Amino acid sequence: MIRHRATVLASFAIVAIARAVTCAAEEPTPRAWEGVSVGPCKIAVPNGWRSLDGIRRTMPLYRQGDGIGVPAVDETDAPLQIGMTVEKFRPAKETIDEIANGLAERAKKVRRLELVGEETVEAVELSDGTAASLLTVEFIKDGSRRSLQMKLVAKDPNGNVWIASGQLVGGKESKWPTADSDLADWLKAHLTSFCLDPEKFDAEKIQAAYVKRDESNR
Numbered sequence: 421m422i423r424h425r426a427t428v429l430a431s432f433a434i435v436a437i438a439r440a441v442t443c444a445a446e447e448p449t450p451r452a453w454e455g456v457s458v459g460p461c462k463i464a465v466p467n468g469w470r471s472l473d474g475i476r477r478t479m480p481l482y483r484q485g486d487g488i489g490v491p492a493v494d495e496t497d498a499p500l501q502i503g504m505t506v507e508k509f510r511p512a513k514e515t516i517d518e519i520a521n522g523l524a525e526r527a528k529k530v531r532r533l534e535l536v537g538e539e540t541v542e543a544v545e546l547s548d549g550t551a552a553s554l555l556t557v558e559f560i561k562d563g564s565r566r567s568l569q570m571k572l573v574a575k576d577p578n579g580n581v582w583i584a585s586g587q588l589v590g591g592k593e594s595k596w597p598t599a600d601s602d603l604a605d606w607l608k609a610h611l612t613s614f615c616l617d618p619e620k621f622d623a624e625k626i627q628a629a630y631v632k633r634d635e636s637n638r
Contacts, residue, residue, distance in 0.1 A: 498591025511579030547622035
């Protein structure tokens with residue numbers, strides 16, 4: 421009788437463990453990013469980044485991610501700063517390319533920034549079919565920090581100008597705040613996830629960027 425009872429209890433324990441494992445396998449893995457609505461628009465933002473949304477009237481989204489889901493320091497052991505913003509401005513006569521180039525020219529006039537190489541402006545098609553321009557420019561900041569700035573410029577049907585920006589700032593000799601780094605590609609994927617029609621937000625595209633990032637870190 422004792423042996424039979426022990427066998428029954430062991431069977432229950434095995435079933436309980438099997439159910440727990442099955443339930444754990446069925447639970448979806450939490451996403452490392454979230455789709456955030458910005459007015460009528462939508463953009464992917466890493467989960468857990470500090471929110472300073474609305475800090476300025478023209479800036480409905482501002483997130484800081486220093487040390488959250490990314491290393492706190494770069495490969496040179498210098499502090500790594502990373503963040504994203506989305507800004508909305510009134511209609512402008514300039515084309516999106518002209519606006520992007522104008523942003524670069526203004527940045528070049530900032531005394532604390534020293535241009536590295538040349539800026540680039542590339543054409544990007546958002547997931548909703550909207551044409552956009554992506555500005556990428558690199559600076560040495562204050563003589564001791566390397567700063568990569570990316571700005572996606574688009575116009576909505578009413579002519580309003582939307583600018584989704586990303587920045588990476590690290591040590592002067594760091595390769596991470598450069599246009600061809602893996603971290604820059606990952607941040608670029610977030611910026612180019614921006615779309616004016618939330619119904620056409622491409623979740624698969626941003627998810628693929630996370631898969632690529634995880635594979636490169638193995």
